[in-house]
Amino acid sequence: MIWIKNIAKALLAAVFLASLFAGYLAPAPYAKQFREEPDAAPSRQHWLGTDDLGRDRFSRVLYGTRISLFLAPAAALLAAVLAGVLGGAAGYLGGWVERGLMAGADLVLSLPWLFLLLAARALIPLNVPPIESVAITFLILGCLGWAAGARVVCAGTDGLRNSDFALQARALGCSEARLLWRHVAPNLRPILMAQFWISVPVFILAEANLGVLGLGVSEPLPSWGSLLRELEGLTAISGKPWVFVPLLLLVASVTSFQVLLVDQEVPS
């Protein structure tokens, strides 16, 4: 199975690098409308053809990948940090703090994500430039994604707090702060890493879902979600296989993340 992981790593690295150097690789600005060439087939000028407004699809895929692949990990990091802080506090302090924070986590988990995102998206000020609206979208995703992780972290912290080594440390006169910082926190790292890696593909898909609903990244910025909207409709999927490229990239990237996750999911 090592070779599968190597392929996954290579694919993710290639996708990351291509999107990182989008400015050099893209043959045209992602928003430029070549209005005389709408829905064009692949050509020397437009490697993946153009969309219905005449925008170069290859350039949009490169920039869209950059947005989805860079902001999803950022949102996952935020969710993991929140899960670590809130879940850790709940698990370590126990009592009413744990009950209150876990009730909050249950509340967030019980809310329908999509509707919560729709409501939160509707509250964003209108005159926000596209790049800021992207950041806000992923910020919302990160802020809403902490609850499941917090429960896991809480259970893990609770176990560590009552473990034998914690008991011995306390018996030797170790302060609670030192115990938390030097002994409990390092043991939580694998749990948090697993939470982080699980969240990345979840947030990529969440943005894609919002994009398909027209509520993701604002025009003219591209993202995988907005690029997938091209696949809506009967006419889009007939005789134009190149329009599937964003979908293939999404499937390949999410699968690669999942392959690389296998080691991360079970903390030692």
Added chain:
Amino acid sequence: MKLRRCALVCLAPLLLAIAASAQGGGQLRFCLRSDPKTFDPLRVEDDPSERVRYITGGFLMRVNRLTQKLEPELATSWKVSKDGRTISFELRAGVRFSDGTPFTADDVAYTLQRMMDPELHSATGDAFRSGEGKLLTKLTAPNKISVTFPAPVASLDEKFDQVAMMSARSPKKEMAVLGPFYVADYKAGAYLLLNRNPNYWKHDEQGRPLPYLDSIRLDIQGNRDAEMLRFLRGDIDLVDTVDPEYFTRAQTEQAGSAHDAGVALDPEQLWFNQSASSPIPAFKRAWFRSTNFRVAIWEALNRDDMARLVYKGKAQAAVGLLSPADKFWFNASLRTRPYDPQGALKLLQSDGFRLQNEQLYDGEGHAVEFSVVTGAGNKPRERMATMMQEDLGKIGIKLNVVPLDFGSLIERITRTQDYEACLLGLTNMALGPDAQMNVWISSGDNHQWNPREKQPETAWEAEIDRLMRTQASSLDPKKRKEAFDRVQQIAWEQAPFIYLVNRHALSAISPRVRNAQPAVVQPYVYWNIDRLAVNAEAASK
């Protein structure tokens, strides 16, 4: 020889029967986008219920969708009084409801009294409510009735196009109908079966009873892709409203099935929020209230490109508030505003704006940037907004496109007024100015750029108020037309709405369907449902 003659004699009745039924029989199948919310013709508010009412309802008179002229149906003649309050009908004799109950003047009185009952909250009745008071009905003979409304109603006779008659005596209530078909079976979420009304009164020119079809099956199908696939597979016989991208596919895959009846009534439009109560900055409100600013935006948008790219050429740059499809009411002296970014820039400069480093600034130094809200998921509108971004960028204006879910959008444009500009489309089911009163009267809820004004805030709005009231109270079609022509002229000059494109009336009709004559007023295809027929192959299927 004898044998041949004998065979001919034997076959003659069969051949005659075939000839007689050449038009008749068979089932027509098409789709409704969702379940009808009601079968009560007076409670109709949603599109599927409206479509069922159109097919099953019996009307005193009806607008012919092709000629756009009012034609007699259950009323053989009618007369509107000079004061516009009273209308007298002479009713067709010998007509029966689908359950056999006779149709009389009592049924007309019952339907109209029920329609005007405030307890019912009938949207159909709202069109007739022009003043306080009760409706008076007077039966002057068994087949004659005169109806007096509390106040004059403009285009009184044309409004009866929406009023399906109900039976006062039938135990089946609203399920007893006078239209060509009645509801025979309904399975929510699946289908609606309409059978031929055996008591339908109409006959064709050869004296054959109408409708030709035996039944209509309306499948409930919300997904347009699935609807189109079913059409191309031959599972359904028509798609009344087709999106441009599907139209091209139907054209390619089933020759002769795609029909473009020409430009339809429905406009796509943009407007700026000019309301004093809105929470937008004062300097932006000042831009939006400037006629030069609005006209400049209109001229800076390449609407021909929008029609070509977004609607695949199946739309045209809109002229003004009415589409040329409205043959009588359209002001033919108006011309489409040309795409002229340089002219737009000059207009803006005359208002104190200046272009500096490809960014437009107003006289106070504010960079010109605003947002436009539109319905999320509506691909054509999102596409148009993206094109607007590029077009306005050429004159230094930064546009932020904000797709919102429909609930949030409506909340903002109707209640909180927390938006700067809005891109939406209208569906015009009716011709002329009557359906537009609430939009153009300055105190109206749908006076979207500045709703519910206590007094008209500008001279041109005051003039529109006066003209709309003049046309609404006048019974002289010429005077009404003159007044509404002027309203269209003012709307074109002042640009409270920036009209983008008018879509074409696109439909797909199977070659098996006969007698279809697509129109530009909805319903596009089955407006003459009683004369539609399917050929023998389809009938046997």
